[in-house]
Amino acid sequence: MTDIADALTQVQDEITAAARAAGRDPAAVTLVAASKTVEEPGLRAALAAGQRVFGENRVQEAAGKWPALRDAHPDLELHLIGPLQTNKVNQALGLFDVIESLDRPKLARALARARENGATLPRLMVQVNIGQEDQKAGVDPAELESFLAECRDEHRLDVQGLMAIPPAEQDPRPYFTRLRRLCDELGLDRCSMGMSGDFAQAVECGATMVRVGSRLFGEREYP
Numbered sequence: 001m002t003d004i005a006d007a008l009t010q011v012q013d014e015i016t017a018a019a020r021a022a023g024r025d026p027a028a029v030t031l032v033a034a035s036k037t038v039e040e041p042g043l044r045a046a047l048a049a050g051q052r053v054f055g056e057n058r059v060q061e062a063a064g065k066w067p068a069l070r071d072a073h074p075d076l077e078l079h080l081i082g083p084l085q086t087n088k089v090n091q092a093l094g095l096f097d098v099i100e101s102l103d104r105p106k107l108a109r110a111l112a113r114a115r116e117n118g119a120t121l122p123r124l125m126v127q128v129n130i131g132q133e134d135q136k137a138g139v140d141p142a143e144l145e146s147f148l149a150e151c152r153d154e155h156r157l158d159v160q161g162l163m164a165i166p167p168a169e170q171d172p173r174p175y176f177t178r179l180r181r182l183c184d185e186l187g188l189d190r191c192s193m194g195m196s197g198d199f200a201q202a203v204e205c206g207a208t209m210v211r212v213g214s215r216l217f218g219e220r221e222y223p
């Protein structure tokens with residue numbers, strides 16, 4: 001498991017280098033360890049190496065893996081980075097500190113309703129379909145401003161940032177730049193972009209969170 005500790009050091013070093021090269025403060029970039037499919041020994045290795053911020057894609061998987069580890073590490077911060085079904089909202093609220101994947105009005109309504117019923121909401125970020133791809137989740141950039149207004153004015157949801165996954169097999173930088181510009185225009189501090197293959201470019205373009213999985217934990221093996 002030293003590999004995970006080594007990989008964490010290396011990725012963190014690359015984040016620091018990319019931030020410095022861009023004239024940015026490396027401390028302004030949070031490494032979110034994307035731990036989907038990673039089992040308990042891998043999670044424990046990352047925790048032992050000091051990693052505290054993790055991203056999971058599936059509510060069910062996170063519910064199986066994290067509650068016991070969270071008891072041992074109260075300073076843990078868990079992000080939902082995958083799609084959230086409205087029937088899983090209540091379960092998700094018990095698990096996650098940040099939902100990065102608020103992506104549609106129906107989910108905004110479900111979150112508002114959960115709060116009316118007494119739940120405390122996690123920090124919220126809106127997923128943007130930055131490449132306007134048919135198969136991808138996220139709010140269309142052209143509809144982002146009205147969606148944010150709806151979240152704020154109708155539902156009193158406090159959205160703090162944007163998240164996106166650019167189109168595969170293309171230079172991601174124009175998309176990263178576009179997402180960063182949207183954050184700036186809309187007054188949102190948090191900008192989650194960049195994965196194993198492109199987190200350094202994302203940091204150059206202004207990411208405040210990068211979500212890195214396989215560079216830390218190895219290639220995923222799906223059952």
Ligand SMILES: *Cc1c(COP(=O)(O)O)cnc(C)c1O
Pocket residue numbers: 034036057081082165194195196197211212213214215
């Ligand atoms: C899995 C995943 C990542 C991490 O991907 P890697 O290429 O393994 O670094 C980042 N973001 C999201 C939304 C993911 O699902």
